[in-house]
Amino acid sequence: MTLQFLAISKFPTRRKEAIQKVRKVADGLARKVEEAMQKDLLEATEKLNDYAEFISKPYQDSAQQRIDWLLETQQELATTVHKLQDFKVEIQNLHVS
Numbered sequence: 001m002t003l004q005f006l007a008i009s010k011f012p013t014r015r016k017e018a019i020q021k022v023r024k025v026a027d028g029l030a031r032k033v034e035e036a037m038q039k040d041l042l043e044a045t046e047k048l049n050d051y052a053e054f055i056s057k058p059y060q061d062s063a064q065q066r067i068d069w070l071l072e073t074q075q076e077l078a079t080t081v082h083k084l085q086d087f088k089v090e091i092q093n094l095h096v097s
Helices: 002-009 011-096
Strands: none
Touching: none
8 A cells, every 4th residue: 555655656757757758858848940941941041142143134134334435435425525615615716816
């Protein structure tokens, strides 16, 4: 009878230990799942970013070519305006002489 009482009296302690072991295993598993999900999310984000860059590359190149052309045209116009101003001064000097 005493042995039975000792065995029964240890149930709460054993139950607590079992619950702690289960929590510890569950926490470890939850951490591993979260880490795996974070890794998958990071990889998916990187792939999506690479895809977006790949898809947009031709448009970026086209836009850059257009900008380069516009800058070149702007420079040509500025040069032409400067030449016109020089011609205007020359014409004014011809009338004065």
